Amino acid sequence: MRNVKYRIVQIPLFDFKGMEKYLEDMASKGWRLEKTGRYVWKYRWKEPAKLHYAVTYSPDASDFNPGPTAGQQSLEELCAAAGWQKAGEWSKMQIFVSEEENPVPLETDEALRLEVIDKAMGRSFIPGAVLMIVMGMVYCVPNIIGLIWNPVRFFENGMNLVSLVLWSLILALYCYNLWIYRRWYRKSLQSAAHGGPCAEVGPYETVNTAAIALLLMIIAWLFLIILRLHDSSYAILIAAHISLYLLLLFLIEQARKFLKRMGASWGTNIGALILVSIIGSAILVAITFGLIQDMNSNRAEEIQDIPLTLEELNGVPYEDVRRDIFSRGIGSFLITYNLYWDAGVRITPEGERVQESLSYEIKDVKTEWLYGKALEQFLEPKSTWKPIGAASWSADQAYCRYRNGKPSNTYLLCWPGRLVSLTLDSTPAAEQMAAIGRKLAPGI
Amino acid sequence: MAREKFQSLTEQMFYILLCLRHELCGADIAAQIGVMTQGRVTVGPGTLYNVLDSFLQAEMIAETKVEGRKRSYLITPKGREMLEAEYRRLLTLAADYRACTGEEET
Numbered sequence: 143m144r145n146v147k148y149r150i151v152q153i154p155l156f157d158f159k160g161m162e163k164y165l166e167d168m169a170s171k172g173w174r175l176e177k178t179g180r181y182v183w184k185y186r187w188k189e190p191a192k193l194h195y196a197v198t199y200s201p202d203a204s205d206f207n208p209g210p211t212a213g214q215q216s217l218e219e220l221c222a223a224a225g226w227q228k229a230g231e232w233s234k235m236q237i238f239v240s241e242e243e244n245p246v247p248l249e250t251d252e253a254l255r256l257e258v259i260d261k262a263m264g265r266s267f268i269p270g271a272v273l274m275i276v277m278g279m280v281y282c283v284p285n286i287i288g289l290i291w292n293p294v295r296f297f298e299n300g301m302n303l304v305s306l307v308l309w310s311l312i313l314a315l316y317c318y319n320l321w322i323y324r325r326w327y328r329k330s331l332q333s334a335a336h337g338g339p340c341a342e343v344g345p346y347e348t349v350n351t352a353a354i355a356l357l358l359m360i361i362a363w364l365f366l367i368i369l370r371l372h373d374s375s376y377a378i379l380i381a382a383h384i385s386l387y388l389l390l391l392f393l394i395e396q397a398r399k400f401l402k403r404m405g406a407s408w409g410t411n412i413g414a415l416i417l418v419s420i421i422g423s424a425i426l427v428a429i430t431f432g433l434i435q436d437m438n439s440n441r442a443e444e445i446q447d448i449p450l451t452l453e454e455l456n457g458v459p460y461e462d463v464r465r466d467i468f469s470r471g472i473g474s475f476l477i478t479y480n481l482y483w484d485a486g487v488r489i490t491p492e493g494e495r496v497q498e499s500l501s502y503e504i505k506d507v508k509t510e511w512l513y514g515k516a517l518e519q520f521l522e523p524k525s526t527w528k529p530i531g532a533a534s535w536s537a538d539q540a541y542c543r544y545r546n547g548k549p550s551n552t553y554l555l556c557w558p559g560r561l562v563s564l565t566l567d568s569t570p571a572a573e574q575m576a577a578i579g580r581k582l583a584p585g586i
Numbered sequence: 587m588a589r590e591k592f593q594s595l596t597e598q599m600f601y602i603l604l605c606l607r608h609e610l611c612g613a614d615i616a617a618q619i620g621v622m623t624q625g626r627v628t629v630g631p632g633t634l635y636n637v638l639d640s641f642l643q644a645e646m647i648a649e650t651k652v653e654g655r656k657r658s659y660l661i662t663p664k665g666r667e668m669l670e671a672e673y674r675r676l677l678t679l680a681a682d683y684r685a686c687t688g689e690e691e692t
Contacts, residue, residue, distance in 0.1 A: 198632035219655035220631040223613035250630040258636050
């Protein structure tokens, strides 16, 4: 049997009753708290025992202090005199343990306890939660506005929807935890005013566990979208980005511990970590951007297969062929958008080298409502587009763009669920229109 | 209605101030209060720490000695005034009680 186990902390920082009960339950099963971490705590096996755990708070305590403050040392001395030994600390929470059968309670004034808890939360839990809520709103509000004003552009990039759902979940979770705290505090204040104990916190574990499970499902959903719509290189890129981000968090935490061991002051520790975070984030962005650039340049050399090539359109061979595909984001289950570009050199019968190119956008839209919106966007401004015969293209509808009253070589072709906009070097012949219709219609 | 800070003292605050009329180490305060009140009043170490911290910030007590983790304290003139005010308040309560119950008995 292993004599060490690790557990993720799921108890809110202010829930001292929940924490005491949890640690006492663990001790009764033989697991004693050995070390507290930021998210994961370590327990060591010893014989089951009926221990008493008690929690108090030190508003001056900080993970960035080089060691216990004078206040913390004083608290530990007073607790030791009363038979309580320090078992660990977690942010502002100080955990003590007693093996006595009926130890003196650590706290004997509930109103004062509540006052200290609120002070401690005001320096830890609340600013953190408020910051996450503000970040959530900064992300969600513009995206919601974007969703309302330009749903086509919003849904073209599956990351928009995934990120909006993700940040909405984070926003809701932090609002919920903040609300739980304020509700508990108000109830405790009322109770303490009448000489009663602090209130029970109420259910939070189920909600928090469900939220974490949902978060993981969303990340899995993101990977599924990527794998369905793109080759595995995108999934590898996202996985690499997440891994680098986790590595950065790990390095920042190790830097904090190192500075603490070296005796760096609170200010030096915080300042250094902010610097490491900024530099690390910049490196992470640079690496990710570099990987994307590298991926795209490799793709430009490797791309051979696009729906319609210059050779297929014109029926002649080309030299120095260059092709590219541009996708707006990773696409989503509602819309995918790809821009194709093909360029090459045609050798004329006279031996002349003529540079030619072909570009076209394909937008596949799954719902009628979005299809209508996408068509509206394509036909902006309306005055420049005129309907033309669609039969030659084997399409349902076709439009030509006019410039200065004259038809250009830019066309919009419409099929159920698909919109194609393309620009040619010259007015297409009937065979070319037929080839385009054959190659670009949906279901090919 | 919430009490204004130190407008009136809790029993624990009262006895802590009373003990600190003479210099005393923090760790000995709880034991002295137990003796003084024959075990009627208990002050937990967490509460003791928070009260001492509040008193220090309000300049009702002063730290006189630091020996490792042990700290000693002594009441200040401001602290004596607050203790005296609380004593007078308790006497007023007692007098009002005697006045009311005395009238009922007669």
